[in-house]
Amino acid sequence: MESSRLNVSVIIKLEPDFSEGNVSYNSDGTLNRAETKSILGPHSAVASMAALNTKIMYNADVSVGTMGPPIAEQALQQSQLICDADELHLYSDRIFAGADTLATAEVLRAGVDKMHGGVKSDIVFSGHRASDGETGQTGPQTAWKLGYTFFGNVIGFSVDLERRLARVTRLVPIQGLHDVIEELEAPLPIFITIHPSYKPVFTTVSQRLTFFKCQKEARDRSALYKNYLKTFTAQTLGVDPKLVGLPGSPTIVYRVEKIPRAKTSRMAEIVDGSKRDQIKAVAKKITDMVKVK
Amino acid sequence: MEKFDVAIVGGGSAGLAALKQLANLGKQAVLLESGKAIGSKSISGGILYSKKPKHGKAYNVEDVYGQEFVTDAPLERPILKYILHATSNEKVYSIDLSAAHSYQTNYAYSVLMNKLNSWFAKQAGESAEKYGGGIIPGVHVQSVEWKDGITTIETNELDRFQVKAIIAADGVNSEIAELTGARAKFVPQELYQGAKVLIKLPEQIMEKRFNISESDGAAHLFSGDIAQGHIGGGFLYTNRDTISLGGVYHYDSLLGKVVEPYELINKLILNPMIREFIKDEVPQKEEIDKSLPKEEQLRIRFSVSKLIRTWQDLRQSYHSTSGTEALINSGKYKSREEILERLDLIRKDLNSKYGTKFITDYVELEYSAKLVPDGKRCRMKKPYHKNVLFIGDAAGRGIFVGPRIEGINVGVDDAVRAADSVSRSLDRNNLDYEYLGGFYAHSVDESPYTRDMKQIDKDYLKIFLSATKDVPKDIIGSRYSMIFKLMSSETFRGLAVGFANILGYDRLLPILESEETYNQVPIELAEKLGRRMTSDYRPSIPTIAERVAKLKYDDDTVSHIKVSKPTSEFMKKMVSLCPTRCYSIEDNQVVLQHEGCIECGTCAPETEWRHPRGEKGITYQYG
Structure with missing residues (x-):
């Protein structure tokens, strides 16, 4: 039985928390990273949810990995709370610093190969993109390095364990038209970047009970996440130093353009005063408008 | 189709007790709850009793959950004092009923249902898991079907599944009772309507004011002019750092002389004795100077809010032994005096920098309402239908005898009896309806609570x-x-x-539960013998719109209630009697706006009433 168990891997990212009260900006409008709290990126959270789905539907063995500084542990912990991960990987080394998406993909490729005790993963999930940079290509690049069949924009999936076959549905945006839903089939292993609109649905009593059990287990596990955590350096990961970090990054940032603030096309008016005054003022505006007509 | 032994519908205190008891007996059961989480739709007055009747056995919470209940469960305060006040204007005449309250009682705790049910759910859920069962929130049961000896359950959210027996614990507005035809809907003569507000008050201020210690609490009941001519009265229970204040009135009497439920609460709040009970020091923000630049106005608004929040939190801890200890242990403060100094500093800052005043007022946290079945009148004589056993409110079982108000303990007792009956049937592999239901009905009949609903003790x-x-x-x-x-x-x-x-009790009730008992006698007592109470502040009572605005909802796009008789006299009265004012009249027709509904069921007698679909509707924070 154990050999036919589905091995699922998730790669995630620690990102700034852009929610109100947590985010802090410098006076020039750029992000103040030191003052801003970091959390599991929202897209990584969706990828973790997809992994939870495989745990509930197929009793998958789930590993989660991330590249980042030691503080990225927090993201792993938060991901474990969602997907009840069996194993957490942190790829952390000074020489990884300054990596572009390709160099990051190299680390993640090596990481995924180390997951599940070195047994090949059947499905790898990653987020759609990052919330702190336009780096949606890390997922596809990792897939390419791993040599797995890649699916982007995925909104649903199922696995035929016996035939080792996956079926995925994905959104294909067609410009000027509505999105089209495409259904595809591929033999395992596959790499999926999950669409932000993805939401797992459990429609049987047993699935819901398993969901309940996993949630509880996830709470217990993430409280002691260090017991599940393995940290790797470039050496223990066995990556070629020339392919990671700054030396492995062909991207050169020449200049960063500031995006000019768009002019508002509509006039907004702020109504002040007590609640009663505000409502009165708004009501008056509306009646005036109606009168003009 | 998936198969399970038992399904329990409803995750209130009764349903959860049934789940736990079945697990105690090693049986598989799944509990379906329509709310987003367990406890999100549960409210109570709330006192939870553990009883030791002279005749017969009552199954108490600790019989189900073990002694950990008393040590671990999130209970508010043990209620030792029980005082009835007769009111008339400023005059109050008080009678100490503590002896009657402790009659056949092991203990009584004030409780907040949401917190308590979450604890019950943790225990029950973990035990149920061992036998392949558990709790499933966010699921609303749509129908139950019997075909070729097989019982199937259909829900809005899940695939159909098969069970051997069902325990219906879906409350006073039980849909299971309606869709199985087990009983008719309750009529107003059989119901009470209860409405409550939860009020914030720091621990030690409460203890001083109610003359109680850290390890006890008090219950105060009110009758007389506060009832505004209705049959029923008010209650005030001390929780750990909140007060439950509300009224329970006979539904029939409310229909007779229509009054808004929140107006009855407001009348309580305005009573000088209660006003003094609930008063607190409340910061009042000063209007921000409009001539200042917009950015500056915003900065002031944020700073004031943050300072007030800090002051409130710190004060909360200062007035609580555990809170003070936690602050000192965290190393933030060295002593209680230092906390007080800091509090004074924030206060001065708020006052001098931003003009914030500190006035005497009171703070409301949550408004809620529910219907309560009057067990004397509406308990199901046959509490089962086929293989469905009804427990607690769903079976119309609650004790209302003068100042004696019990519901949670009755539901728990029913739950144990139902679980035992189902377990017996499963053990003997005999799920014959009469074998299961007949045994349960007999067991319920033997309950001391049934005796209390039938006759005077x-x-x-x-x-x-x-x-x-x-x-x-x-x-x-x-x-x-x-x-x-x-x-x-x-x-x-x-x-x-x-x-x-x-x-027979039924013939005596009109004499016992009369306007004379609930209004005239107490008013006369207060007038002639009462003490004059004074209170010199005016509480700023929120409007119903403000109260509703504080509640949390996940609105469904379709209404769970259908108005079938938009011109009936009854429905017209709903405009006033709906606790959240969901009804209004347009062109002589009653129209419903379901978005503010708190699912109390007041309008259920003449509407097509369903609970909202899974995860939808109200989510109470305290209960």
Whole structure:
């Protein structure tokens, strides 16, 4: 039985928390990273949810990995709370610093190969993109390095364990038209970047009970996440130093353009005063408008 | 189709007790709850009793959850004092009913249902898991079907599944009762409507004010002019750092003289005695100067909000032993004095920099309402239908005898009896409807609570009368003084109660539960013997819109209620009687806006009433 168990891997990212009260900006409008709290990126959270789905539907063995500084542990912990991960990987080394998406993909490729005790993963999930940079290509690049069949924009999936076959549905945006839903089939292993609109649905009593059990287990596990955590350096990961970090990054940032603030096309008016005054003022505006007509 | 042994519908205290008890007996059961999480739709007055009746056995919470219940469960305060106040304007006459309250009682705790049910759910869920069952929130049962000896359950959210027996614990507005045809909908004569507000008050201020210690609490009941001519009264229970204040009134009497439920609460709040009970120091923000630049206005608004929040949190901790300890242990403060200094500093800052005033007022946290079944009138005589057993509110079981108000303990007792009956049937592999239901019905009949719903307890009456022995009998109405005099004699009382019980409770009720008992006598008592109370502040009572705005909802796009008789007299009264004002009249027709509904069921007698679909509707924070 154990050999036919589905091995699922998730790669995630620690990102700034852009929610109100947590985010802090410098006076020039750029992000103040030191003052801003970091959390599991929202897209990584969706990828973790997809992994939870495989745990509930197929009793998958789930590993989660991330590249980042030691503080990225927090993201792993938060991901474990969602997907009840069996194993957490942190790829952390000074020489990884300054990596572009390709160099990051190299680390993640090596990481995924180390997951599940070195047994090949059947499905790898990653987020759609990052919330702190336009780096949606890390997922596809990792897939390419791993040599797995890649699916982007995925909104649903199922696995035929016996035939080792996956079926995925994905959104294909067609410009000027509505999105089209495409259904595809591929033999395992596959790499999926999950669409932000993805939401797992459990429609049987047993699935819901398993969901309940996993949630509880996830709470217990993430409280002691260090017991599940393995940290790797470039050496223990066995990556070629020339392919990671700054030396492995062909991207050169020449200049960063500031995006000019768009002019508002509509006039907004702020109504002040007590609640009663505000409502009165708004009501008056509306009646005036109606009168003009 | 998936198969399970037992399904429990409803995750209130009764349903959860059934799940836990079934697990205690090693049986598989799944509990379906329509709310987003367990406890999100549960509210109560709330006192939870553990009883030791002289006749028969009552199954208590600790029988189900073990002794950990008393040590671990999130209970508010043990209620030792129980005082009834007769009110008339500023005058109050008080009678200590603590002896009647502790009659056949192991303990009584004030509780907040949301917190408590979450604890029950943790215990019950973990035990149920061992036998392949558990709790499934966010699922609303749509129908139950019996075909070829197979019972299937259909829900809005899940695939159909098969069960051997069902325990219906879906509350006073039980849909299972309706869709199985087990009983007719309750009518107003059989119901009470309860409405409550939860009020914030720091721990030690409460203890000083109510003359209680850290390890006890008090319950105060009110009757007289606060009832505004209705049959029922008010209640005030001390929780750990909140107060439950509300009223429970006979639904029939509300229909007779229509009044908004929140107006009845407001009347309570305005009573000088209660006003003094709930008052607190409340910061009042100063209007921000409009001539200042917009950015500056925003900065001031944010700073004031943050400072007030800090002041409130810190004050909360300062007035609580555990809170102060936690602050000192965290190393933030060295002593209690240092916390006080900091509090004063923030206060001064708020006042001098931003003009914030500190006034006497009170703070409301949550408004809620529910219907309560009057067990004397509406308990199901046959609490089962086929293989469905009804428990707690769903079976119309609750005790309302004068100042004796019990519901949670009755539901728990029913739950144990139902779980035992189902377990017996499963063990003997005999799920014959009569074998299961008949056994349960018999067990429920033997419950001491059923006896309390059927007849007057002589001993309880004696204790009650002795508590009122100081009331001069000649000042109250002649009929009552005669009854009182007669009842004071042991022999007469014995004879009278014996005779009354033969005559039947139902025939006595109109005499006992009359306007005279609930209004005239208490008003007269207060007028003639009461102390004059004073309170010199004016509480700023929120409007119903403000109260509703504080509640959390996940609105469904479709309404769970259908108005079928938009022009009926009953429906027109809903415009006032709906606790959240969901009804209004347009062109002489009653129209519903379901978005503010708190699912109390007040309008259920003449509407097509369903609970919202899974995860939808109200989510209470306290309960």
